[in-house]
Amino acid sequence: FLCTQIGYEDTQTDFAAEVQAIADAECDSIVMVSYSTDGAAILETAAVLGVSLPTFGADGIADAAFLEDFSVPAIANGVMATKPRAGSSAGDFVDECSMDETCAGGIYTAETYDAVMMIGQAAMMENGANMASHLSMVGDDYAGASGQHTFLSNGDVAGAGYDICSFDALSSTDIYFTCMEWWSAIDGIQATPFAGMTVSIGFLNPMTGPIAVYAPGFGVAANVALGMMNIAGWNSGLQFEMVMVDSGCNGDVAAAGAQTLLDAGVVGVVGAACSGATMAANAVLGAAGIPMISYASTNPSLSDVSAYPDFFRVVPSDAIQGPALADVVTADSGSDVALLYMTNDYGSGLADSFAAAWEGAGNTLCASIGYEDTTTDFTSQVQSVMDNSCGSVMLISYAADGAAIVEELAAQSFSGQIFGGDGIAEEGLCASMADPSLCDGIVATKPAAPTPNERSMAFGAICASIPDCADGIYTAEAFDAMIIMGYSVFAQLSSPGATLSQMIGAVGQGFVGASGVHTFAANGDVGGSGYCVGTFNMVDGAPSFDCSRSWTLSGGVS
Structure with missing residues (x-):
């Protein structure tokens, strides 16, 4: 049923009263029959008044030029609109129009062309006499730029149905108008057949192994990016498919x-998450010249471009996180530190970085205790901490083993401060x-959130609405790695002779990500924030992980 029906003069510019009436009527969606300028004004007024509802429009707004009437194009994000569907086009008008900026940005251009041409052909019969009769003759299965036209007795045409289009404007650099569905009176709503090229992107996801709990979040983030890539590529005849495989946080599996x-x-391949998995995968992919962008691998050894060719990452090396952890322990007056770490590539890399920074500042370690990442019983490791009378623990682990260690520390009555790296820096640890309260007071570091930008805020809003993403780690990084890979494929198509790795290096220069x-440096590293x-x-x-402080290379802990 109609919640309300509101009319307005086409000269109106202030729509506050109309939007307020929609809010007062508690409507759950808006169908807007307008032109571009007034339609944009209505939506911007709704945004100002805090009215956010699914909005649908007709052909008066169904064009990319609609976005030009907004002061903030992102307000149009998600708006759906219909427009008459073009039939099979005859002649070269569509190609000629696409090369003219004014024509390409217009609406009903092919229909205008057809109307003029049909009148012209009718006028050529009997030198313009009996135009109505001759128009009916011309308009009998006329092959036009906007489709096949046959005039009915009342002068109408049946048309070819309607395109169902959407505006996607997540940021000032992610603005798209695409028509991926269409409607016909006979078959209703159906998918628009895609005519173009589909490119496959690989995704290494730790669906099994010690951080499998975070795999759903990584997958959601990659799919959000994939959706944006396909929206961006639709009108250019390019689509992407993601081929996801398990990396297991394990070299052999990866x-x-x-x-x-x-x-x-x-x-190209996005991933892996765990450093050891990434290293093993690169041995296979690098030999084939297939580039990788990791969203979570931080081992310092990956900075060696000769050992790990065609490798990029959107997270900083643990060569930086180690000194950050050392500064945090110092700032919190940690003493007699026991370093308890996994001996896999992630754990040993970060442990070595921390130890070098800690000892380089004139400190000594109370104990340095390594363990296999498959370990589940930590009685002996914690006993070593207790036997050495260590006052603090630096925990380099993942969530599952980290939780077991924290529980064993409590069981053996350890009362000192626990610190950790990014492997435990999320509520998943608890x-x-x-007894989740055992997490209380643990201090950990993870790559800092960036200064907010349009893309980070847009992704953040989407991620927050999907539990697997909202509860995950490195989800924004997974999104960025995937979308950089996709945009690099776009760039390569317009740069014949360039490799995909070269395009990744170019796209990744000042890339504003979530x-x-x-x-990217020459070795594929980033400096981070x-x-x-x-x-x-x-x-x-309930446990909460709160970033109340930050660390930078130049400013330390603040």
């Missing part, structure tokens, strides 16, 4: 997954604990 991706014909502004220094707190009986 290498097998990389081979599967090669066999699937991917042009999820598997019988996780920050990325600039510093580190969040967060503390676990219990809020209303």
Whole structure:
């Protein structure tokens, strides 16, 4: 049923009363029959008044030029509109129009062309006499630029149906108008057939192994990016498909997954998450010249371009996080530090970085205790901490093993301060604990959130609405890695002779992403935005990880 029906003069410019009436009527959507200028004014007024409802429009707004009437184009994001669907085009008008900026940005241009041409042909019969009769003759299965036209007895044409189009304007650099569905009176709504090229992108996701709990979040973030890439590529005849395989946070699993991706014909790979998995996958992919962009691998060794060719990452090396952790321990008066770490590539890399920074500042370690990442019983490791009377623990682990260590420390009555790196810096650390309050007071670091930008805010809003993403880690980085890969494929298509790795290096210069502004160095590294220094707190009986401090290379902890 209609919640309300509101008319207005086409000269009106102030729509506050109309928008307020919609809000007062508690409507749950808006159907807007308007032209471009007034339609934009209505939506901008709704945004100012806090009225955010699904909005649908007709052919008066169904063009990319609609976005030009907004002071903030992102307000149009999600608006749907219909317009008459072009039939099979005859002649070269469509091609000629596409090369003229004014014509290409217009509406009903092919229909205007057809109307003029049909009148012209009718006028050539009997030197313009009996025009109505001759128009009916010309308009009998007329092959026009806007489709086949046959006039009915009342002068109407049946048309070819209607395109169903959407405006996607997530930021000032992500603005698109695409028509991916259409409607006909016979078949209703249906997908518009895609005519173009589909490119496969690989995604290495730790669906099994020690950080499998975060795999759903990585996958959601990659799919959000994939959707944006396909919106961007639709009108250019380019679509992407994602081929996702398990990396297992394990070298053998990741290498097998990389081979599967090669066999699937991917042009690039996003991932892996764990450093050891990335290293093993690169041995397979690098040999084939397939570039990788990791969203979470931080081992310092990956900076070696000769050992890991065609490799990029959107997270800073742990060569930076190690000194950050050392500064945090110092700032919090940590003493007699026991370094408890996994011996896999991630754990040993970050542990070495921390130890070098800690000891380089004139400190000594109370104990340095490594363990296999498959370990589940930490009685002996914690006993070593207690036997050495260590006053603090630096925990380099993932969430599951980290939780087990924290529980064992409590069981053996350890009362000192616990610190950790990015592997535990999320509420997921507490999820598997019988008593989540054991997280209370733990301090950990993770790459800092960037200064907010349009893309980070847009992704943040989408991610927050999807539980797997909202509860995940490195989701913004997974989004950025995927979208940089996709945009680099776009760039390569217009740069014959350039490799995809070269295009990744070029696209990744000042790239404004959801996780920050990325600039790839020659070895594929990024500098990052510093580190969040967060503390676990219990809020209303539930654990919360709060970034109350930060660390930068130039300013330390603040």
